[in-house]
Amino acid sequence: MRVFASCVYLVLGGALLSITEAKSATGDRVLVLVPKAESSKEYSQVIASLDKRGFDVTLAQATNTSVSLHNYDRRSYDHAILLSPTTKKFGAALTVNDFIRFVDDGGNLIVAVSSELSDFHRKLSAQFGVEFEKRGMLAIDHINNLKEGNASDHTVIASNRFTDIPAVLSPQFVKADADPVYFKGIGHKYDAKSPFLIPLLAGKRTTYSRLESGKSNTAQDDSSLSGSSLGLVSVFQARGNARVAISGSTDIFSNALIKKGGSGNHRFVDDILQWTLQEKAVLREVGHRHYLTSTGEQPEHYRINNEILYEIDLSEYHNNAWHPYSANDVQFEAIMLDPYIRATLNRTQSADTKSTAAYRGNIKLPDRYGTFTFRVNYKRTGLSNIDIKDTVGIWPLRHDEYPRFLSAAYPYYAGSFAMVVGFLALCMAWLWNAEPSKKKNAAKAKSE
Numbered sequence: 001m002r003v004f005a006s007c008v009y010l011v012l013g014g015a016l017l018s019i020t021e022a023k024s025a026t027g028d029r030v031l032v033l034v035p036k037a038e039s040s041k042e043y044s045q046v047i048a049s050l051d052k053r054g055f056d057v058t059l060a061q062a063t064n065t066s067v068s069l070h071n072y073d074r075r076s077y078d079h080a081i082l083l084s085p086t087t088k089k090f091g092a093a094l095t096v097n098d099f100i101r102f103v104d105d106g107g108n109l110i111v112a113v114s115s116e117l118s119d120f121h122r123k124l125s126a127q128f129g130v131e132f133e134k135r136g137m138l139a140i141d142h143i144n145n146l147k148e149g150n151a152s153d154h155t156v157i158a159s160n161r162f163t164d165i166p167a168v169l170s171p172q173f174v175k176a177d178a179d180p181v182y183f184k185g186i187g188h189k190y191d192a193k194s195p196f197l198i199p200l201l202a203g204k205r206t207t208y209s210r211l212e213s214g215k216s217n218t219a220q221d222d223s224s225l226s227g228s229s230l231g232l233v234s235v236f237q238a239r240g241n242a243r244v245a246i247s248g249s250t251d252i253f254s255n256a257l258i259k260k261g262g263s264g265n266h267r268f269v270d271d272i273l274q275w276t277l278q279e280k281a282v283l284r285e286v287g288h289r290h291y292l293t294s295t296g297e298q299p300e301h302y303r304i305n306n307e308i309l310y311e312i313d314l315s316e317y318h319n320n321a322w323h324p325y326s327a328n329d330v331q332f333e334a335i336m337l338d339p340y341i342r343a344t345l346n347r348t349q350s351a352d353t354k355s356t357a358a359y360r361g362n363i364k365l366p367d368r369y370g371t372f373t374f375r376v377n378y379k380r381t382g383l384s385n386i387d388i389k390d391t392v393g394i395w396p397l398r399h400d401e402y403p404r405f406l407s408a409a410y411p412y413y414a415g416s417f418a419m420v421v422g423f424l425a426l427c428m429a430w431l432w433n434a435e436p437s438k439k440k441n442a443a444k445a446k447s448e
């Protein structure tokens, strides 16, 4: 028995150790799919950096039939990186739906393609609101491109049109004259209306899309996409907080471009990897509670107009640890079909100041009974979504809990008392005035 217990401790200790060692907040198993075993050399820098950060990297040929994303009902990996754009069939006949299921189950996905992308990649990206240009088209820029000596390569474009999302990008990319990122590959149309998709890098004003030179021009080679409508790298965050990055270039992950001097490539690729593999901008709710202000207790159900306190603790993961999450826009809602109350919570001192931030609000419940939902629905671009819901009953007052007199009803009280007084006065007048008038009448009759 004791041996068994110590084994359990060992296993638990091991699990805890591996959790603290991993850089990602959600898991450290990464599957990297490359076209050929040799091609892993091209991406050795990215793979080495993942190794260094404590990821458990599995490198596999995309067509290897022993590759699968799920083992029965469980994900076999926490993250998948597809660097094999021409592959039509992945692993053991993996379908687009298998990858969608992987993301639905919380797996993170990086899809990198080139101008020779297969229909599989096209269909997969379309699921996330990204529509790639026709096969064989390249993003071209005759002005902003890679210049070496007096030669310039118009197919390696240099763009610094970033979407300003501090949760995803390092501060160096936010300024106007940020170092450009060299990009060689195909552009895409992004769904600008999707609240889940962020076009992280788009073309500059002079960038457009064209069929690769030397290819026959039978296909319509004019594209409406140019400038900022030509997406180059987009990122997507699913409702379940899984993250997806879609790049029209496998080359940005290659050693050749990462090493290019005067470019932001190294930092940019690092930002994409860290964000997508949940190493930063990960939010979580540590705890939340609500109770009566007067007693400090949480009753089974509240009464209308009760004063309550609502508190929620939030943490953000970055740099390998959980930190307090600071914001001034955390809102509380009390909802019954429509929100009855929406209040911005105030930051207060939390019990654990090192890793969590507490938000608190004094709430006066509505003058309305029914089943309410107390909700904190916090969704900000680039950050994990937080959606906390509690169902609470708000009951009417009991018959003996109403106030005896309502100030608003004083005119009515006055009215009824005035009525009583008036009635009594009338009765008195009636009773005491009847006698003299009778005598007078009799006297009158006699005199006649």
Ligand SMILES: *[C@@H]1O[C@H](CO)[C@@H](O)[C@H](O)[C@H]1NC(C)=O
Residues within 6 Å of the ligand: 060, 061, 064, 065, 066, 067
């Ligand atoms: C496929 O993957 C398995 C397990 O990872 C490995 O043993 C095998 O050598 C791979 N096959 C090929 C053709 O790469």
Ligand SMILES: *[C@@H]1O[C@H](CO)[C@@H](O)[C@H](O)[C@H]1NC(C)=O
Residues within 6 Å of the ligand: 149, 150, 151
């Ligand atoms: C670049 O310019 C130098 C002279 O400035 C010339 O000698 C060299 O041939 C040129 N290289 C190319 C690739 O045009």
Ligand SMILES: *[C@@H]1O[C@H](CO)[C@@H](O)[C@H](O)[C@H]1NC(C)=O
Residues within 6 Å of the ligand: 343, 344, 345, 346, 360, 361, 362, 363
């Ligand atoms: C937040 O603090 C301000 C100032 O102290 C206060 O007026 C406001 O009611 C507080 N908000 C909530 C929801 O308690």
